[in-house]
Amino acid sequence: MNLETIAIILGGLTIGSALMVIISKHPVRSVLYLVLTFFMISANYILMNAQFIAIVNIIVYAGAIMVLFLFVLMLLNLSRENEPKSSIMVKLGAVIAGGTLFTVFIAALKDGVAVAATTATDADSIGLVENLGHLLFTKYVLPFEVSSVLFIAAMVGAVLLAKREKQIIE
Amino acid sequence: MQSLTDRKKVVGNKEMTFKEKLYLPAIFGGMWITFKHLFRKHNTLRYPEVKREFAPVYRGQHVLKRDEQGRENCTACGLCAVACPAEAITMVAGERKKGEEGLYREEKYAEMYEINMLRCIFCGLCEEACPKEAIFLTDRLVPSTFERDEFIYGKELLVEDVNLRIDITKRQLTGKRTEK
């Protein structure tokens, strides 16, 4: 079995589990399928010899963010009975928006497919820690630092939201 | 007020020192205490092989005694039932017939005598009340069963066998009956 077949099977599984996220009726199940999707994506990374990104993807997304999602969903106790009914107009709008996004993605990725296939078999290790670190701190140092500023802004916002304003009692 | 022991500790909400706030000295202290217990003598008795020694005054399952000639001591006077704080004792008195002199010591005897072992609190007041030295508590344990009615002990379980006398001397040595 060569790498290409594995890549095709993995891709199919990834898309399948991603579809299950939106198909499954219970939100908790959706989240669990999303976790599965992240695992599939990590497997794709490993296929591209990017082990560091693969494992960080698992730690950050599957291990932390999805746990928080699941945490909130379990507390909310959503079920099909108390799901808000959406009108036809909203549904139509959603279909149009989603379809447009889909078209844009296809248009954008139409030329990129061939590139992805070559990196899959490439033996040199772009995703390994040293190379990644070098790239991040030399070539991409500006985007890296700017994104860290973004994170700080998000953190400050979260702290502000969490801190209740002091009530003034007259 | 003067305290009864010298182990009194005044509890206060005082600010903790830095050393106390670290908690680590306290944690290590606690772990040292448990560690010392590793080398202590254990208190377990391996029960069926080793049995815990009973106190000589231990009050276990009752026995209805016979006298030296093998006659039942009990005359069904009912004092034990009256004395019983748990109301665990019931009896029916009967009259001794001709030819039964070898069975019962007095003219009146207990036809039926029952102790509900689930009610009994093993206080020993029946033994104190008995004027005929008929009922005694022994160092035997009441075995457990699954059914409630099996805990109501009749005469067949309470009266000692003529040939297998139950030893109650330990209790008599500590009791006041020895002076008589």
Add this chain to the structure above:
Amino acid sequence: METSELIEKFIVIVVLFTVSLGVAAYATYFERKVAAWFQDRIGPDRAGPFGILQPLADGGKLFFKEDFIPEKAEKWLFILGPGIAMFVALMTGCVIPWSTAMEFGQSVVELQVADVNIGILFIMGFLSIGVYGIMIGGWASNNKFALFGAIRASSQMISYELAMGICVITIVMMTGSLSLKDIVVHQHGFWADGYFTWNVFKQPLAFLVFFVCALAETNRAPFDLPECESELIGGYHTEYGSMKMGFYLFAEYTSMFISSAVIAVLFFGGFNFPGMDNFEGNTLALLGVGAMFAKTFFFIFVFMWIRWTIPRFRFDQLMHLGWKKLIPISLINMLVTGLVIAYLEGWFN
């Protein structure tokens, strides 16, 4: 990969699997013994001499119990939960280097299933996945106590993973590699250049924080809030019985074994031991296995020791300790470590 290499790896995997399960089984026995000793009792001593067959009796009992699934439970997730817990607990063992390589005639066998260059991240990743077993099981039981246990487990895991990760980063900074094998080799021997080589002597604070986090990540006392009996009956495994329950218990003891091994690898030199330069070849490897297991078992004992000494935290105390104490401490520790490394490499000259 050649066939012989595959067979070698297969044997190593099977041995590791068996040893993990065996250690987990005997950890249950040992836990009861240690608890008994700390409380001046004897502990289980009826099954076999000194009760050493007790784990078999326990396992047999669990196998023959009724495998019950509550009517309103999510059936598949209910079954999946313990499976994930067990799978994750067993998976983490495969990146731990148990000793140096052994030689059998021509072939050289590494006593490590996979020397991935991101070994420590692999362990962190699987630790963070481990909470899914508890969460899925707790939610699928459709029981409020189980749900409480699951929610507590998830928030606890997320909180303590951060401090744990930062402590790992300090070690990685000192070693310059994410591979567990490199981290162990870096701590070669016991004494070099006038100081201890083991990381615990260089990073005592990181060790302390890491150890506390390891307690929390394995849900061991005093952090056993997800399953605390006094408040939540059994927490996430309230509705579980039979071998599914057994899987959860086994997973806890397996992850305790793996955590102890990771602590030994990161901070106590793994298979290194004083005077290891006098040996070589297979003797060194076997002694290394001995040293590694001695350290691991010592930490399993410490886990139990703590469980039978310290009472359980309240939930707000748990969060307070995790977010307001351990994370700042480990961050400062990381900063100081970075400065010292920079100074030693001559950045300030």
